[in-house]
Amino acid sequence: MVKSCKNSVLALAKILEEKKAKDTIILDIRKISIIADYFIISTAQSPAHSKTLLNTIIKKIKENGHKKALSYEGNENTGWILLDCDGIVVHLFSEEKRNYYHLEQLWQEAKEITSWK
Secondary structure, eight states: OHHHHHHHHHHHHHHHHHTTOEEEEEEEOTTTOSSOSEEEEEEOSSHHHHHHHHHHHHHHHHHTTOOTTEEEEOOTTTSEEEEEETTEEEEEEOHHHHHHHOHHHHTTTSEEEOTTO
């Protein structure tokens, strides 16, 4: 399961980058939290871009058979969409909200995964 989750998180981050999301990072939070295994944090360039990113990620997750564990909060107009899927939490931010919440600082004890770039 862990290997599958890691493969999924790497694939999702690559999809975000292919769709022109900015500053995408992966944080491994397994050793410091029970809420998820990984966070993906990424910045959308506009509300419409947020919606496109969300729809693309949801489609990919469903294609991989994770329909039951999929939920999300927020929308393209809130500046922060949180998508929860089976051990992976994807945070899609507007630039303003990402700078405001600065999750990278909040979760600074997490290990950043850089091998996917």
